[in-house]
Amino acid sequence: MSSTAPVLVSIRDLVKRFGPTTAVDGVSLDVAQGEFLTFLGSSGSGKTTTLFIVAGFEDPTGGDVLIDGRSVLSVAPNKRNIGMVFQRYTLFPHLSVFDNVAFPLAVRRRPRHEIEQAVKETLALVRLEEFAARKPGQLSGGQQQRVALARALVYKPRILLMDEPLAALDKKLREEIQIEIRRIHRELGVTILYVTHDQEEALRLSDRIAVFSHGRVVQVGSGADLYERPADAFVAGFIGNSNFLPARVRGVDAERTAVELPNGAVVAGRTDSALASGGEASLMIRPEKLFLVNGRDAPDANYDCRVDVTLRDSTYLGDSLQREVVTPWGQCLMVRQTGDAEALSHAGTGAALTLCWHSGDARVFRKTAGSSAPRS
Amino acid sequence: MRSTLRRGRAWPLRGFGPALPALVFLFVFMVAPLAVLFLRSVTEPTLGLGNYAELLGDATYGRVLFNTFTVATVVTVVTLALGYPVAWLLVILPSRVARWLFAIILLSMWTNLLARTYGWMVLLQRTGVINRTLMDLGLISEPLPLVNNLAGVTIGMTYIMLPFIILPLHATLSAIDPAIMQAASIAGARPRQIFFRVLLPLSLPGIGAGCLMVFVMALGYYVTPALLGGASTTMLAELIAQQVQSLLNWGLGSAAAFILLTVTLILYAIYVRAIGLGRPQ
Numbered sequence: 088m089s090s091t092a093p094v095l096v097s098i099r100d101l102v103k104r105f106g107p108t109t110a111v112d113g114v115s116l117d118v119a120q121g122e123f124l125t126f127l128g129s130s131g132s133g134k135t136t137t138l139f140i141v142a143g144f145e146d147p148t149g150g151d152v153l154i155d156g157r158s159v160l161s162v163a164p165n166k167r168n169i170g171m172v173f174q175r176y177t178l179f180p181h182l183s184v185f186d187n188v189a190f191p192l193a194v195r196r197r198p199r200h201e202i203e204q205a206v207k208e209t210l211a212l213v214r215l216e217e218f219a220a221r222k223p224g225q226l227s228g229g230q231q232q233r234v235a236l237a238r239a240l241v242y243k244p245r246i247l248l249m250d251e252p253l254a255a256l257d258k259k260l261r262e263e264i265q266i267e268i269r270r271i272h273r274e275l276g277v278t279i280l281y282v283t284h285d286q287e288e289a290l291r292l293s294d295r296i297a298v299f300s301h302g303r304v305v306q307v308g309s310g311a312d313l314y315e316r317p318a319d320a321f322v323a324g325f326i327g328n329s330n331f332l333p334a335r336v337r338g339v340d341a342e343r344t345a346v347e348l349p350n351g352a353v354v355a356g357r358t359d360s361a362l363a364s365g366g367e368a369s370l371m372i373r374p375e376k377l378f379l380v381n382g383r384d385a386p387d388a389n390y391d392c393r394v395d396v397t398l399r400d401s402t403y404l405g406d407s408l409q410r411e412v413v414t415p416w417g418q419c420l421m422v423r424q425t426g427d428a429e430a431l432s433h434a435g436t437g438a439a440l441t442l443c444w445h446s447g448d449a450r451v452f453r454k455t456a457g458s459s460a461p462r463s
Numbered sequence: 464m465r466s467t468l469r470r471g472r473a474w475p476l477r478g479f480g481p482a483l484p485a486l487v488f489l490f491v492f493m494v495a496p497l498a499v500l501f502l503r504s505v506t507e508p509t510l511g512l513g514n515y516a517e518l519l520g521d522a523t524y525g526r527v528l529f530n531t532f533t534v535a536t537v538v539t540v541v542t543l544a545l546g547y548p549v550a551w552l553l554v555i556l557p558s559r560v561a562r563w564l565f566a567i568i569l570l571s572m573w574t575n576l577l578a579r580t581y582g583w584m585v586l587l588q589r590t591g592v593i594n595r596t597l598m599d600l601g602l603i604s605e606p607l608p609l610v611n612n613l614a615g616v617t618i619g620m621t622y623i624m625l626p627f628i629i630l631p632l633h634a635t636l637s638a639i640d641p642a643i644m645q646a647a648s649i650a651g652a653r654p655r656q657i658f659f660r661v662l663l664p665l666s667l668p669g670i671g672a673g674c675l676m677v678f679v680m681a682l683g684y685y686v687t688p689a690l691l692g693g694a695s696t697t698m699l700a701e702l703i704a705q706q707v708q709s710l711l712n713w714g715l716g717s718a719a720a721f722i723l724l725t726v727t728l729i730l731y732a733i734y735v736r737a738i739g740l741g742r743p744q
């Protein structure tokens with residue numbers, strides 16, 4: 088959100104070990120009031136554990152969690168005044184939808200009329216007023232999670248935690264509820280910590296995304312930050328599609344790093360980290376930043392990098408044309424063409440083409456074990 | 464799902480041929496004797512419901528019925544109160560420790576009933592271990608009357624019935640997703656509120672099954688009341704044995720057995736109506 092909003096939740100150097108496994112390995116994050124922050128990462132990267140420590144279900148091995156500047160580690164979950172929606176269905180099966188949503192107010196001993204009023208309003212917020220009398224077992228998965236959301240919001244907590252609440256739902260329903268969650272976030276201004284392993288969901292919902300890997304946060308930023316300026320090959324591979332070309336560093340200047348590709352072609356890309364000349368690196372370029380021209384045609388002067396390739400396959404996707412091309416060193420690359428898709432529509436499999444791009448759209452990453460393996 | 468399996472061709476292994484031996488066995492050794500028993504209860508010594516009237520009207524027999532239901536009720540309540548925490552412990556303990564606790568409970572269940580009951584006599588009698596220890600400690604001056612009365616019967620039966628309530632309770636409790644309790648907690652519920660508003664209602668099926676099991680078993684229990692009880696604490700099963708074995712009064716004994724069976728069936732019907740047969744609705 089706005090960078091001036093005060094920090095509401097502060098996660099400081101959080102560490103959590105389960106016996107020999109380190110689930111959370113030094114996570115630090117500041118969440119601004121009203122912000123929608125998403126933990127994005129593959130399964131087992133420590134997202135749930137971090138969220139559970141904020142909720143109070145787990146005690147950290149080290150570090151601290153502050154809400155409004157005060158440590159909450161010694162505060163029991165029921166005293167933290169946090170709302171939470173879980174990955175699994177956690178409605179109370181013996182209570183009606185109404186009583187489920189009323190539960191947080193009932194245990195707070197609020198007067199009956201106030202409870203009724205609040206439950207009605209909150210059920211309306213998730214558009215389930217007419218289901219108040221049903222039992223959870225009579226609802227679909229999506230409806231159950233919306234009731235769970237209502238139950239988490241009815242007592243107006245300032246912080247809402249959501250741990251992959253839509254993971255069990257099919258794609259269409261997921262997108263519907265994502266829109267509702269966005270709307271509710273806008274209407275209520277509640278601070279949301281959201282967990283997902285789905286990058287599309289993270290991009291669609293979040294103000295900022297924290298990318299988790301092996302218990303650490305590798306990068307925090309807006310979706311555009313992560314997509315345009317990924318901190319490393321891992322983030323680049325996780326957010327959106329990418330091509331990774333093996334490269335050797337040739338020269339470094341302030342603007343660009345020149346690298347040599349396996350076939351000897353020298354191209355360039357931007358980089359944030361200091362790279363040693365002669366070292367192994369990885370050149371990353373997004374499929375939609377690549378362009379194909381006929382071998383004979385002179386490429387646009389804008390595209391200062393080029394490699395000869397052979398066309399292997401074309402797939403028509405409606406709004407774009409996806410092509411697979413093979414480099415001289417046998418690597419398969421993805422190219423996504425939108426505007427000028429028509430221009431080369433006649434090119435058949437095996438056609439010799441030139442692949443070109445602008446060096447400003449490519450990024451050079453240090454080669455790190457495991458994380459920069461080209462995906463082909 | 465289940466109903467489509469039942470319906471016709473989707474379920475090729477139909478027919479009750481393989482179940483026939485068991486069905487014949489049940490008929491020959493259960494239904495038929497029951498029918499005979501019922502006939503004797505309304506024909507001996509004279510035709511009519513005289514035996515039932517005598518059992519339900521006579522003060523001595525009334526005392527027996529009162530004993531039976533009192534002991535069964537107390538045993539059920541105490542077993543539930545003692546067994547519930549144990550069942551919960553079995554759910555929350557690390558599985559390695561829980562396995563040991565389970566083994567101990569099962570072992571006590573598989574130990575010979577008579578051996579266990581005699582064990583209780585040794586512990587509970589006037590000069591038994593409990594009374595001697597309490598007197599040595601100076602806590603009591605006279606031995607407590609712990610056997611040959613209802614206290615002894617209740618203590619002995621509670622111990623024997625514990626596994627029968629722990630096992631169904633454990634099955635129910637371990638099927639409850641812990642995330643539901645976490646959801647209650649983050650929603651603001653204190654531990655007490657989580658117990659009374661969530662855990663207890665969700666464990667009702669197990670409580671029902673366990674209590675039914677214990678209550679019904681206690682109603683018809685013979686060995687423990689016979690050994691740990693006294694003349695004034697006769698229970699229904701003892702009465703039946705007396706009538707049939709010693710007095711050869713088959714009519715009255717059969718009628719008593721039928722009262723027991725009827726009460727059991729009524730309780731079972733109530734349980735099925737209230738809880739169902741364990742199928743989600």
Ligand SMILES: Nc1ncnc2c1ncn2[C@@H]1O[C@H](COP(=O)(O)OP(=O)(O)O)[C@@H](O)[C@H]1O
Nearest residue numbers: 105108109110129130131132133134135136137
């Ligand atoms: N209660 C636990 N006991 C032992 N290991 C655990 C426990 N909870 C999580 N872990 C381990 O910690 C790591 C991170 O788990 P988690 O936070 O659930 O990841 P994520 O939510 O990102 O999938 C995993 O390797 C997982 O196996």
Ligand SMILES: [Mg+2]
Nearest residue numbers: 131134135136
């Ligand atoms: Mg998780």
